[in-house]
Amino acid sequence: MRFDYDLCVVGGCGHVGLPLSIMFATNGKKVCIFDINDQSLQLVSAGTMPFKEQDAEPLLQQALQEGNLTLSNSPESISRSEAVVLIIGTPVDEFLNPRLRDMKRAIDMYSPYFVAGQLLVLRSTVFPGTTEFVVKSLSRAGIEIDVAFCPERIAEGHAIKELRELPQIVSSFTASGLQRAGTLFRSLTEDIVELRPAEAELAKLFTNAWRYLKFSVANQFYMIANDQGLDYYAIHHALTYKYPRAQDLPTAGFAAGPCLLKDTMQLAAHYGNSFYLGQAAMLVNEGLPGYIVRSIQKTTNLAALTVGILGMAFKAESDDTRSSLSYKLRKILEMECSEVLCTDPYVRDPGFVSAEELVRRSDLLIVGAPHHSYRDLDTAGKPVVDIWNLYAHGGLV
Ligand SMILES: NC(=O)c1ccc[n+]([C@@H]2O[C@H](COP(=O)([O-])OP(=O)(O)OC[C@H]3O[C@@H](n4cnc5c(N)ncnc54)[C@H](O)[C@@H]3O)[C@@H](O)[C@H]2O)c1
Structure with a gap:
């Protein structure tokens, strides 16, 4: 035919x-x-x-x-x-x-x-x-x-x-x-x-679960260091510097998007909900927005503050907001702050403001997606929470 x-x-x-x-x-x-x-x-x-x-x-x-x-x-x-x-x-x-x-x-x-x-x-x-x-x-x-x-x-x-x-x-x-x-x-x-088909199906789920697990390890290490007032990025640099066996340790940040969590959960469902590592990774990665807010609250009363989130896409240089943890962060902040503002150069949303307006109106900034353009943004001396280390201070304030 x-x-x-x-x-x-x-x-x-x-x-x-x-x-x-x-x-x-x-x-x-x-x-x-x-x-x-x-x-x-x-x-x-x-x-x-x-x-x-x-x-x-x-x-x-x-x-x-x-x-x-x-x-x-x-x-x-x-x-x-x-x-x-x-x-x-x-x-x-x-x-x-x-x-x-x-x-x-x-x-x-x-x-x-x-x-x-x-x-x-x-x-x-x-x-x-x-x-x-x-x-x-x-x-x-x-x-x-x-x-x-x-x-x-x-x-x-x-x-x-x-x-x-x-x-x-x-x-x-x-x-x-x-x-x-x-x-x-x-x-x-x-x-x-x-x-074989069953192997190929697992190969794909293993690929994404493996990546999700690696991000969760970095995020948990970040929390361990941060809770002791220590700099995860100094530690990350020291342990990866000319040390081949640690090169694949990621930096910290939101592990989100349309694939990693859902494929890890598919694998967990397939394995009778006994994929302990995958489920633990979910707790760490999905818990990161809440961890950030709780950590800020140790030193700062958010109730009267306006907080601005820089970047709503699920990762840098993307316009994809599917399963982005910036939205979970926004939801948590909305319960705790006076006002939450959002910006993203790639995501069109009439509720968002420009990065400049966000900086001007916010008391505190949090990097949600580390878009390159934010490196050159004048943050006007406002405190920036930056788990990604975009501004090379890597700390929570
Ligand atoms: N996004 C990624 O980076 C990525 C990477 C690897 C694998 N995947 C997998 O690829 C698959 C697709 O993901 P995606 O991100 O491209 O999704 P998507 O939502 O971007 O694309 C799906 C497309 O399918 C169309 N569609 C939905 N139902 C349809 C139907 N019944 N008939 C015809 N068209 C239909 C939608 O309109 C849409 O354009 C998922 O299984 C995902 O896990 C995604």
């Missing part, structure tokens, strides 16, 4: 789907993005990135001009594509349990559009067992397609660079699925690592 597109990326306007679509198109594939978000579809078809992603926009525009990238809001584009790459969100619910229904609903909804002989690639980070579940659902529905699970491992904001550099993990229950997924991803890199 002759297809119009090499691949259809379902969820192709998202943080993972869009850079991946752009890179496949840049490398010569005919890509159709299918998404249900009309606003994003409009922006992307006009050559505008709907979110910050380094170096992506010129490549997006080039791919559109060369005719390698098409946009669609109709699931019929699935039927017109040789491979279908599914990258919808896979969040945990308000009780931190994996929400399996999103993936199930997407498969049920789009099954009628699958065509015998296609390759379906699951690219979302999934709860272990999802690939097998999808294979069985399709088989029950009499749909004969190859299914592969090939997890995305980019760091948001750096996807274009990393899709050129990172090896790709591919897995499938069938030899032809494995071979076809390998061939597809070889258009990005020659570095392909094959696993």
Whole structure:
């Protein structure tokens, strides 16, 4: 059968789907993005990135001009594509349990559009067992397609660079699925690592849980040092300086965003809620905003003060606020202070003020996301709480 597109990326306007679509198109594939978000579809078809992603926009525009990238809001584009790459969100619910229904609903909804002989690639980070579940659902529905699970491992904001550099993990229950997924991803890199689907699912969750654990260790070390009036960053420098075995000790800061916590919680749920290290990491990382406020209150009465939060995105140089701990910090502060002000150069929110106004009106500043531009901000001698060490004092006041 002759297809119009090499691949259809379902969820192709998202943080993972869009850079991946752009890179496949840049490398010569005919890509159709299918998404249900009309606003994003409009922006992307006009050559505008709907979110910050380094170096992506010129490549997006080039791919559109060369005719390698098409946009669609109709699931019929699935039927017109040789491979279908599914990258919808896979969040945990308000009780931190994996929400399996999103993936199930997407498969049920789009099954009628699958065509015998296609390759379906699951690219979302999934709860272990999802690939097998999808294979069985399709088989029950009499749909004969190859299914592969090939997890995305980019760091948001750096996807274009990393899709050129990172090896790709591919897995499938069938030899032809494995071979076809390998061939597809070889258009990005020659570095392909094959696993069984259950191993690939764990490999992705281990990747994010490992990172989350490392951040929690740094954050707990920070608290231990800070509670004794000691400088974590002086200690961090001393122990990492020309000492190879400690190079991967992170600095302190909010470990947040759309992936690390939820994937650690997915792993915990998968392991019968007995992933003690992961759950302890959550207590430390999610407890950091509260720890900061309690530490300030040891020396400062917040009740009459206006506090300004610098940076609401979940990390530096990002406009993504999903699961950002700056919002948790704001919520805690709102209970304790006279007023809380927020600013972020990349996040549009009519309730935010400019960094300059925030400095002028606040009695105390707290760095929420260490955007580079804050390094040059005139903080007018106001006290700055800076667990990130952006201003190289690393202390809580
Ligand atoms: N954000 C990251 O840095 C990152 C990195 C690696 C893996 N992941 C994983 O990738 C997956 C996607 O994450 P994301 O950050 O790109 O999410 P996202 O919310 O940015 O993107 C999801 C996209 O899917 C679209 N969508 C949702 N339901 C759809 C449907 N039924 N049909 C068509 N389109 C639909 C949305 O409109 C959106 O554009 C998640 O499983 C996540 O854990 C994310």
